[in-house]
Amino acid sequence: MPDTAPITDTTHFLPLRRRTLAQHLGRGTPPATPLEQAGLFAAQLCRLHAYPAAQLERLLHDACALFAAGDGSAVIAQLAGSGGEGQPALDAWLADLAMHGVLLAPDEAVERFLAASPDAYPGADFQAACQVTLAEHTIRYPATAAPDDEDEAGDPEPDPDQAPPRATGAIERNGLFTSEQARVLRAIAANPDELIDLDAYAGTGKSHLVLALMEARPGRYTYIAPSRGQVEAFRPRLPAESGTRLLTQIELANLMVQQAARSGRGNGFVPTYRLSTVPAWEITRRIGLQGIGQRVPEQVLMTALEGINRWCASSSPTLQAAHFDRSLPWAMLDAAPYVAAAEHVWRCMFDAGVQKGGCLSLNTGHLGKWLELQGVAPPVGLGMLLVDEAHELSPAWKQVLARHAPGVVSLGDPHQRLVGRASRWSSAKVLEMSQSVRQGSQVDGLVNQSLALDDIGASSERFMGASDRATGVRRYAAWSQVPQSGARLYGSLWRLLQEAHLLVAQGARVHVHPASLRLLQKEAQAPIDAWRSVGRGESSRRWEAFVDACEQRGQGDIPALFSGGFDATALEQLLAALVPAQDAGITLCLAQHAKNLQFDRVAMSACCFITGYETRQAHSPVRAAYLALTRGSQQLWLPGDAMEQLQLSAQRHAETLETRRMEKRRAAGHVKR
Known part of the structure; x- marks a missing residue:
């Protein structure tokens, strides 16, 4: 028996070869054997309706027995078709079946059972034989030794609260993995103390790898995740002795800062993560x-903090004028006073006297830069680090982790980094995973088209959906055709608001993703205030600009929502009517906020693909679409012209970026006006 739990699969397979169905559609003849006759009979029914697995199994068993006994002549006659249908009809059949969680079995599986018994449906044995993505693999974990004394010159002292990894002998563990997962596990297990960059497409099973590693070696690995929710999701799935080896990035930063303070760095100040509530003037x-x-101190502070944040997200060892090109007027070429002001603010951020009252905020980006400049490394007692969503790490954090002697596995997907490019180690073992265990091969074309539009280019491996998973792809002509359950993803905040307002009015149980909800609460007041100003007879410029922007994006109906009475009170009532995720029938989310989500059914609004107009939009519309395309496990709904519109959006976004680059060059005097 496998030592790790298999991934649940809801796909059901019919004993019918693809070429047999093609011959039936082309010539109108039924299959020759009772087993495939039962498969075709079930396919005709499953095209129209979804059936529970138990009911479908009974149907296949009974139909096969009926045909084998020669009592099904009337039914066999019904299996005869009119013929004359080609590839489009075959594709339509396969798409309809996939929408209902049904696939034709692999030809080799059908042929094997036809050779053994063409007159009987083999049931569970047949279904098991069709599951080919996950197979049992044996992973060998070499012997490990307790670390030698790590108190070498220049190395930080290990955290005394963390015990070093215990010495263990070689062990073997069996589990259900894709061939890629097994290869990656063996590489990680065989290369302790190394830096490993794992680039894995969405849904390829990074979490499954983490669980397998920590179950096999509870004291060898520590999992690092960006959020508390991701950490807590792992805790109940791990052995008790592994529960303390789960950390958020904030906790890791605080742990390292405390270690640095014990070794004399920081002048007695422990700069842990903190959020300031002190007003800017104070x-x-x-x-x-x-x-x-002409800028008052509060404005200088905001400019300095923005420059500091951009510096912390860069590989530069010092603050430079380039870190202020977004916040300073283009005509201001001399940024030296602001660089000096930012350097002063930075020193204050790590000054014990200033921070005694929690004056300035410190986030993980600030702490990562400070740790890099201080030469601090993670405690060796943490063992090998498994860092999730590492594509979001700054160059400073990557450099800090590179100092970790027991090794680091960087688990990420560069295409899920919505802004900028993922930072990489200059020398590391690079591994890739492209085989999805979440979605079927029906989405391959869509996902790979989106990857090809990304400005970083696709990796050396193409995305591959699982051949034994059914993910039905449906192109809708009208939004009213999409299911009334599951997730609805949007590229426009206003379309999401309009939908939420309509669905709540219809009595639907609606949940809005927290990140999308926060953005909605922040942005919705602007058009509400603009329309209120029009009603008071004041300037209409803000309202006209909003209307023009909506018209440009093909959303001319959106302004009517606000002019029709959706005001601050209506917004408050809408927010009060939303329900928690566990109680919702429909979840609404912006495409760029869909990371780490998974739903049985996902419907993507047209605005997911018609985007790239907004000059303030920093994120890549292509990567946001890729995120959304990889969320649905059973059904994916999208407009018919989705990929054509996404290509246009990618072009608009690229043109916007180029315009910004030219403006920077002009401001620096490199290009004549």
Whole structure:
């Protein structure tokens, strides 16, 4: 028996070869054997309706027995078709079956059972034989030794609260894995103390790998995730002794900072993660920040903090003028005063006296940069680190992790980094996974088309859906055709708001993803206030700009929502009517916020693909679409012209980026106006 639990699969297979169905459609003749006759009979029914697995199994068993006994002549006559249908009809059949969780069995599986018994449906044995994506693999974990004394010159002291990995002998574990997963597991197990970059497409089973590693070696690995929710999702699935080896990135940063303080770094100050509630004017007073030119101290503080954030997200060892090109006017070529102001703010962020009252916020980006500059490494007692969503790590964090002697596995997907490019180690073992265990091969074309539009290009491996999973892809002509359950994803905040308002009015149980909800609460007040100003007879410029923007994006009906009475009170009532995720019938989410989500059914609004107009939009519309396309496990609904529109959106986004680059060059005097 496998030592790790198999991934649940809801697909059901029919004992019918693809070429047999093609011959039936082309010539109108039924299959020659009772087994395939039963498969065709079931296919005719499953095209129209979804059947529970137990009911479908009984139907196949009874039909096969009927045909084998020669009592089904009337039914066999019904299996005869009119013929004359070609590839489009075959594709339509396969698409309809996949929408209901049904696939034709692999030819080799059908032929094997036909050779053994063409007159009887083999039931569970047949279904098991069709599951080919996951197979049992034996993974050998070499012997490990307890680390030697790590107190070498320049190395940080291990955290005394963390015990070093125990010495263990070689072990073997069996589990259900894809061939790629097994190869990656063997590489990680055989290369302790190494840096490994694992690039894995969405749904390829990174979490499955983490669980397998930590179950096999509870004291050898520590899992690092960006959020508390991801960490807590792992905790009940691991052995008790592994439960303490789960950390958020904030917890890792705090742990390292405390270690640095014990070794004398930081001048006695422990700069842990903190959020400041002190108003900007009070911060400037406490730190003695002065105004610059026409900018008051509060404005200088905001500019300095933005420059610091961009510096922390870069590989630069020092603050430079380029880190301020977004916040300073293009005509201002001399950023030296702002660089000096930011350097002063940075010193204050790590000053014990200033931070005694929690004056300035410190986030993981700030802490990562500080740790890099201080030469701090993670505690060796954590063992090998398994860092999830590592494509979001800054260059500073990648450098900090590179110092970790027991090794690091960077688990990420560069195409899920919505802004910028993923940072990489200059020398690391690179592994890839492209075989999805979440979605079927029916989505391959869509996903690979989106990957090809990404400006970083697809990896050396194409995305491959599982051949034994059914993910029905349906092109809708009208939005009213999409299911009334599952997830609905959007590229436009206003379309999401309009849908939420309509669905709640219809009595639907609606949940809005927290990140999308926060953005909605932040942005919705602007058009509400703009329409209110029009009603008061004041300037209509803001409202006209909003209407023009909606018209440009093909959303001319959106302004009517606000002019029709959707005001602050209506927004408050809508928010109060939303329900938690576990109670919802429909979940609404912006495409760029769909990371780490999975639903049986996903419907993508047209605005997921018609985007790229917004000059403030920093994220890539192609990567947001890729995120959305890879969320649905059983059904995926999208407009008929989705990929054509996505290509246009990618072009618009590229043109916007180029315009920004040219503006920067002009501001720096490199290009004549």
